Amino acid sequence: MYRRGSTPISDEIYLLCMLHNLGITAPEKSLTIEEISRWTTVEPSKAKENLNKLLKAKYVGVRIVSGVKRYFITADGIRKVLSMYS
């Protein structure tokens, strides 16, 4: 669990922040779960669980390329991340 100030941030929001900072902010920059796991050092199963939560909240979008799911952050996801440091 990551902390900003004295309040904890949930795992999925922390993952969202990392995806944003990695620049996965458009469909053409999307990554697979394996790539996300490698870049963020979050286990694939955990990454998948958190990505599903982010998808449900519409902070993350998904595109399918050659049958493989690739994830990217939506405009709302970007705003969510930026609101942490603004």
Place this chain on the structure above:
Amino acid sequence: MNICMLTWEYPPRIVGGIARHCEGLARALAKMGYAVHVITLDFPGAPQYEEVEGVKVYRTSIELGHPSFIAWVFIFNHFMEKKIAMISKDVKFDIIHIHDWLVALAGIAAKHYLRLPLILTLHSTEFGRASGLNNPDSYLIDGVEWWATYESKRIIVTSNSMKREVEEHFHLPHGKVDVIPNGIDSSRYEVKIDRETVKKRYGIAPDERIVLFVGRLAPQKGVEYLIKAAPKIVNDHPNARIVIVGDGWMRDYLWNLAVSSGYRHKILFLGFLSNSELIELTLSSDVLVIPSIYEPFGIVALEGMAAGVPVVASNVGGLAEIIEHDKTGVLVYAGDPNSIAWGVNRILSDPKYAFWLVENAKRKVREVYSWDAVARKTAEVYEKSSGGV
């Protein structure tokens, strides 16, 4: 005069007040005849370059990434710096104006390689936002803020309370800080709406009265105290509905707090809204609550005042300077749900009092907080800073 304005957010990339501040200021400066070049970050759907109402907007793509936020900021500053260098081949800038620490590194670098005066607008401080310096990131951000104040020829803040805060915290020399408030374009609120239709859009009944909050869901905004005030508000006014607009990393905590209060059915979380949606909702509201515990300025207060919505705000920072208690709004104790409920109930119970507050507030917004007035004062700072770094 060619102004190079750096900001990490500019419409449609809107997070907090900085985007709206930069847009209002840049447009008003352009109207005065200044050539304003805004350099900002890209955003899905926004063009790399556009000219809007005389303002030239350049959006920087970030070609590298790193999971760490701080590393990301340093990386995007590099690309912003490169963008400034490329534009400066064609444009002879006269001044560099940076907004907050996030673009300080690019601004400081440009100051030195272009040999230009640097102006810094500090919208808030890390010390204030994070309620102290609690981790290495905060210490670094605080350091960058200090560095930016040191490198800048002039520093602009939006309220006297912020001036006191930065002079004391960064040990600034006397006379380096100018106070220029935020502005607002009141004409944006001069639109006809059908309140019933707007309410229906969000599942709010026609007879329900909207108690509105707009802002980031972060501790400094004090939303939790408004949620804790809900039982007292609803007990006095059963048709009150608390509507929370905005998002942030505290959303889950606030949602759970609403559930545990037993008044979740009276609290509506709407997330982010577009500009036009927000204006319509604001115009449909009965009271705007700003329960912040730290607020260097509080541009939302101006938005409520311009929209003709009575404002209840914490008696802190810039809010205490914008709002005259019992004249242009109601000031309440920060972090005190009882006090917030008292303020809201007072307005909801007395329509004549609410009308009187609104009329006074609208007048004050027109006279003091127009973007033209803000731009004139900012231009004075540019003029006295030009020539020499």
